[in-house]
Amino acid sequence: xxxxxxxxxxxxxxxxxxxxxxxxxxxxxxxxxxxxxxxxxxxxxxxxxxxxxxxxxxxxxxxxxxxxxxxxxxxxxxxxxxxxxxxxxxxxxxxxxxxxxxxxxxxxxxxxxxxxxxxxxxxxxxxxxxxxxxxxxxxxxxxxxxxxx
Numbered sequence: 741x742x743x744x745x746x747x748x749x750x751x752x753x754x755x756x757x758x759x760x761x762x763x764x765x766x767x768x769x770x771x772x773x774x775x776x777x778x779x780x781x782x783x784x785x786x787x788x789x790x791x792x793x794x795x796x797x798x799x800x801x802x803x804x805x806x807x808x809x810x811x812x813x814x815x816x817x818x819x820x821x822x823x824x825x826x827x828x829x830x831x832x833x834x835x836x837x838x839x840x841x842x843x844x845x846x847x848x849x850x851x852x853x854x855x856x857x858x859x860x861x862x863x864x865x866x867x868x869x870x871x872x873x874x875x876x877x878x879x880x881x882x883x884x885x886x887x888x889x
Contacts, residue, residue: 742807743874748797749788756797757788758805795876802877808870815867818860826856 746758797803830852834845 742809742812743804744807745802745804745877746789748799748801748803750799751797754792754794755790756793756803757790758803759786759788791871791873793873793876797876798879801879804874804877806872806874811867811869815864818863818867822860822863823853823856826859827853830855 744760746760748756749759750757791803791805827849831845831849834840834848840848
């Protein structure tokens with residue numbers, strides 16, 4: 741099980757939109773590693789994760805979710821392997837069966853990769869992830885020190 745604590749960003753009816761807090765990849769590289777560079781390149785737009793809740797929650801409240809990781813391997817295999825296998829199959833068809841020239845073999849491999857990507861996209865859209873609410877944390881009030889107390 742993979743667990744993550746998220747914050748409630750907004751609420752619409754019984755649907756709560758959760759947002760993860762950004763996590764620094766590490767402190768050792770001072771922002772010179774690949775993950776820091778990619779986060780700067782592609783921005784820090786935060787995605788909202790909708791989840792239907794039967795309990796009432798408030799904006800800012802923390803919720804811990806768990807994800808069954810048994811489907812993640814299946815998901816990753818389709819995403820990474822289907823385009824690669826499609827490219828190899830189409831390249832071998834172009835080279836061995838059709839005796840095509842090298843530029844046409846490359847074109848066949850690209851078409852196989854795209855076909856593999858479309859197959860992976862279809863298969864991955866059918867995989868359902870079981871996300872469960874583990875705990876809903878109560879809202880904690882900040883304590884302010886008042887002068888003279």
